[in-house]
Amino acid sequence: MTSEDELPVGRRVAYWRSRRRLSQQLFADRLGKSKSWVEKVERGVRGLGRFSVLYEIATVLRIDVQMLLPKGHQPQPFEAASPLITAGEIGDLQTALERYELLPGSAPAPGLSPLEEVRRSVRNAWLTYQHGRYPVLVRALPKLLRDTQAAELAFRVPVEHVREATHLHGQVYQLASALLRKLGHHRLAWIAADRAMTIAERAGDDLLTGMAAGQFGQALIGLGRIRSALEITTIAATALSPGGTASQQQISVHGHLLLQAAMAAARLGDRASVRALFTMATEAAAQLEGGDHNHCWTGFGPTNLTLHQAAAAVQLGDGDRAIRINQAEIDPDRLAVLMPERRANHQLVLAHAYAQIGAVDRAGESLLHGDQLAPAEIRCRPIAHKVMSDVLRQTPGTPPAPVARLAQQMGVRL
Incomplete structure (x- = not known):
């Protein structure tokens, strides 16, 4: 027995x-x-x-x-999804995550960069991420983690420099978590998100805490801790509920957290919560001046909200609805001004939706479009590999040459 x-x-x-x-x-x-x-x-x-x-x-x-898994089975972690990023580069980033230069008795690293230069480097790193240039970012992050750790240790006065150095340090851990999650390294993404939360709590900065909570929730989803992700993003969104004098930054982070909570609810199959959270996010988006923005690097706004509604429909297994949202509710002109990572991610969502309904030709076209917008979003992500595998498996006969070529470049085979 x-x-x-x-x-x-x-x-x-x-x-x-x-x-x-x-x-x-x-x-x-x-x-x-x-x-x-x-x-x-x-x-x-x-x-x-x-x-x-x-x-x-x-x-x-x-x-x-x-x-x-059977008792005692130790699964192999995800490998890098693409030769664009090597295991050695992920190892370098892991080593940087394991550093603790802020321990008592630590001294600033030699060659400390001016705070203005660190600020510029962090801004460039966010833009690199939002342009979908993941291979560039994974190579830049180890040094940026060291630089921001050293900056927080060194800049003890004046107060505004201390606050900014801590904020920049927390942002880099958020970036590391976001990138590692994209690449399928969920345990490392959780470690980076946990560090970001710790720094935000130390800083006593509500906006930084909200931003970190969003990354922490997504890292938990990657680990299969969906209910915990829903709880933390909902609590953080409530804590940032905008009042009459709320800043545009606060509204954006609040709305971003509601979107993350809605995605977690969709993974749980909780349609009622998904509807309620998107309703609140719609109310938040209506408070933004001028529509779509990128406050606090959230990209939150009416268009990004609609993209998340399509993504949630896919998570609920309703590919038809995701496609209808794309055709009827997304303004192509507004979509065109979003960052390449968001647009390529939307093409990945559409590819998944088309694969769900068996329209593999359209799924392949969406993958190709996403690859044109931000190649790493398609070539480096395990979820994109899964969708491509589904496309190849469901395609009768030989797939179109462009799709076959992309699959080969991704390293996806039947």
Whole structure:
């Protein structure tokens, strides 16, 4: 008789799917897979060798990924999704995350950069991220982490310099978390987000805390801790609820947190909460002067809100609705002025939506469009690899040459 600890992965998937009261069809839709694929997995006919797929399943089932694995099994972490970024570069960033120059007795690093230069470097790093230039950013972050750590240690007076140095230090940890999450390194993303939260609390800065909470919530989603992500982003959004004298920055961070909370609720299949959170985010967006903005690097505004509504529909397994939102509710002119990362990410969302409804030709076109906007958003992300794999699998015969070429460049094969 097989003990619970020795149950095969497929049986564990079936058990938790039943516990969540999901039919095989609904479960398949949320994964972007076919019902036949789910049946084969649960019967043990099809294996689950890729850890990224296990993470997706755990996320849909709202459990820790370890609960799908036999006792004592130590899964391999995600590898870099693309040769554009090497394992060594990720290792350098991990080493930088492990440094603690702010421990008692530490001294400033030699060659300290002026605060103005650090400020400019952090701004450039945010722009690099929002242009989707992830290989450039992953190589720049180790030095930037060292520079901002040294700046916070060195600039003890005047007060405004102390505050700014701490703020910049926290922002760089947020950037590291955002990038690592994109690349599928969820444990490292959580570490960076936790550091960002610690710095924000030390600074006593409400806006910095809100920004950090958004990254912390997304890192928790990557680890399959969806309910915790929903809780922390909702609490942080409530804490920043704008009053009559709220700044545009406060409104933006508040709205950004509501969007992150809505995405977490969508992963839980909680449609009522998704609707309520988007309603509040719509009210926040209406308070922004002049529509779309990029205050506090959030990109929050009416257009980005609609992009999140399409993404939430995909998470809920409603690809048709995501496509309708894109066609009827997104102004192409307003979309065109958003940062390349946002636009390429939207193309990835559309590709996922088209794959859900079996329109693999349109899914391939969306991936190609996203690759033109910000190649790293498509080539470096595990989720993009999954969508491309679905496109190749569902395409009858040979895929179009441009799609086949992109798949080869991404390293995706059937």
